[in-house]
Amino acid sequence: MAKKLATEAYKGTRDFYPKDMAIQRYIFDTWAKTAESFGFERYDASILEPSDLYKSKGAENEEMVNEQTYTFIDRGDREVTLRPEMTPTVARMIAARRRDLNFPVRWYSIPNLFRYERPQRGRLREHWQLNCDMFGIDDIAADVEIISLAYNVLKEFGAEDEDFEIRINSRAWLTEKLKSYDLDENQMKHMIQLIDKKDKIKDFEKESEIITGQKIDFEITEAPKERSIKSIIDALNLIGITNIKFSPTIVRGFNYYTGTVFEIFDTNPKNNRSLIGGGRYDNLTELFGGDAVTGIGFGMGDVTMRDFLETHKLLPKDLHVTAPRLSILPMGKDLNIACEKIAHTFRTTGVTVSVDLSDKKIGKKISSADDAGVQYVLVVGEDELSSQNFTLKELATKEETAGQLDDLIKHLA
């Protein structure tokens, strides 16, 4: 006998059973609603991109490109990658329409992304990510708007200010600071990567000494606050957003960031992964030729979002799988087709309807409709079919309404 196939999903990916899907839909709907409340327009693109998009200099994140991408050669000998993030894609799309777009552009999308990571809490090989980006505005008002959008998404889910913390830094400031140690470009790049992993590294000081040959001091959180960062924090405070702090070790792993960088963390230590990461990138669109268009945005993942909502008990209790409003219950198998016809009639009027085609007894059919969250049932036997007189029952109230199909359709309208 052939070896049995495994029923588990591929390592690091998830199956979304209807209950998980109900949660995911709630998360996506809240994301979309909040982004649209800020006037962001939705876009999307293919999951497949030419691998070059991630190899070009500005977009390069060595760890991601060399170790974390799913890359293959297609039948036409082209190197293709499953997108690990959305930023290079959106930069490509903006560059392609640079002349026609009316800047500033505010765009959002909810892409599925793939990274070959070691699966662990908050980190999988597949995730969905809300991406919100603004293009064509380098005023700090855009930084303020993007951060307040990220903040508002969490508030929209019912989070309190003390449930999360926004940490902000400036790549420009950090580069200046590292320059003051007289580092060359290579040392600089390695230092930025090291600082990005600071919390995971046992002996940061020793490692930084190996790279630079000197002592680098990153403990000073009250560093002369970089001017633009201070203005951004002040402006956010003015709006009422105060759970934000300057954090000199937030650098973000991507090489394309040039200005403000920020991350949002769950204050519950159980979820020590960042919920949101983003920043300003001035030169990414330059990769496609022509003048650069500045961009600022963030990504917020669904894995950490769900962990956050579960930890802080923020998932609505009445989230259930989408149930039809009406279920038609044939008294016997020979009535199934007649019931499909009745269901069709109801559906043309906009009512959502299922037909219970099982062999269960009618009592069982009623209770399983009830368990599924169906609102009304219509039991159909020979008598109902010959008299064309049906009885609609509302499960919650046990209220019954009798009549022709037209009467019942009116009742549900």
Ligand code: HAM
């Ligand atoms: P990122 O920091 O790599 O940034 O990801 C943003 C968020 O996506 C993370 O904070 C986390 O919630 C989630 N995430 C990332 N990787 C995984 C994973 N393997 N499993 C589960 N969740 C994950 C970016 O991707 C930037 N492109 C964001 C951006 C948009 N910057 C400007 N615009």
